[in-house]
Amino acid sequence: MSSLGEKLRQAREARGVSISEIADQTRVSAYYLEAIESNDYRVLPGGIFNKGFVKAFAKYVGVDEQEALQDYAVLIAEQGDKLSDPEKTHRPEVLTGGGGSMLPTLIFAAVILGLMTWGILAAVSWYNNRQQLPVVVANTKTGNIANTNVSNTNSANSNVATPAAVPTSGELSVQFKSISTEVTKPNITTYLDGKYESYTFQGDEPKVYSPQQGVKVRFSKYQAVNLQLTINGKAITIPPSSAVKGNGMEFEINKENVAQILQSGAITLGAAVPPANVANTKPQ
Numbered sequence: 001m002s003s004l005g006e007k008l009r010q011a012r013e014a015r016g017v018s019i020s021e022i023a024d025q026t027r028v029s030a031y032y033l034e035a036i037e038s039n040d041y042r043v044l045p046g047g048i049f050n051k052g053f054v055k056a057f058a059k060y061v062g063v064d065e066q067e068a069l070q071d072y073a074v075l076i077a078e079q080g081d082k083l084s085d086p087e088k089t090h091r092p093e094v095l096t097g098g099g100g101s102m103l104p105t106l107i108f109a110a111v112i113l114g115l116m117t118w119g120i121l122a123a124v125s126w127y128n129n130r131q132q133l134p135v136v137v138a139n140t141k142t143g144n145i146a147n148t149n150v151s152n153t154n155s156a157n158s159n160v161a162t163p164a165a166v167p168t169s170g171e172l173s174v175q176f177k178s179i180s181t182e183v184t185k186p187n188i189t190t191y192l193d194g195k196y197e198s199y200t201f202q203g204d205e206p207k208v209y210s211p212q213q214g215v216k217v218r219f220s221k222y223q224a225v226n227l228q229l230t231i232n233g234k235a236i237t238i239p240p241s242s243a244v245k246g247n248g249m250e251f252e253i254n255k256e257n258v259a260q261i262l263q264s265g266a267i268t269l270g271a272a273v274p275p276a277n278v279a280n281t282k283p284q
Helices: 004-015 019-026 030-037 047-061 065-082 103-131 221-226 258-264
Strands: 134-138 145-149 174-178 187-192 195-200 207-209 214-220 227-231 234-236 248-254
Touching: 004 030, 004 047, 004 065, 019 030, 019 047, 030 047, 047 065, 103 207, 174 214, 187 207, 214 221, 221 227, 221 248, 227 258, 234 258, 248 258
Parallel strands: none
Antiparallel strands: 134 145, 174 207, 174 227, 187 195, 187 214, 214 248, 227 234
16 A cells, blocks of 8 residues: 555656645645655654645645545554654643643743843844944034934034944844744754754744854745844845745855845845854855
């Protein structure tokens, strides 16, 4: 009997459609679709998301959705330890029915939420204060020095543009937020100051990064419309999927290019990205 992945692949080939076409129409990453055809669910986010991916795939290629979900359940049961059940792996703790107290978990969640909120508010406050910094103007006749607000001065000597939110060490705040209303939630992969991390959004809580040098970001180009990017409190436009060849969108934000990004208000793909520290940069 054919496995779920084989059934979906045969149905897809019979219709003469490609993985990329299904990914475009269902908004499910081609990487995930290929994994489903291979019956390899280890790379998928798990839980209800796996079922949603399977249903969307089956519906598009004309396979009965309920039959596909039954085959998925059989596959999980047959492989046992070889393929951990995503339902069990990603089930929220409040639904596990454990007898332990939830108080430590709630306290930990409150602390994390508080730190994230404080970081966002601090970044926004810092950015707003930068726009209101006074300019020191010297009075050449009397030798006195006066503080004049940038927005109120008419002096030609003080009418100098101030770079917006150019960060120094420890002052770069990069925030991603999911604005998706679909079952499929965005997943982003980052390389933050030499440390790799993969993160899947589960709700509308933002993910904040505070790199010392820079952060490389990669995600499926089909999720670009479902992500909102903010740098140092300023909304930044993410390129549309049509601007990317292939399935993955990748760019870097660091101390060398953030001023240009803040000035333009958008991420530019394919632009030269100076390394944060040429002497210590290793090829990826």
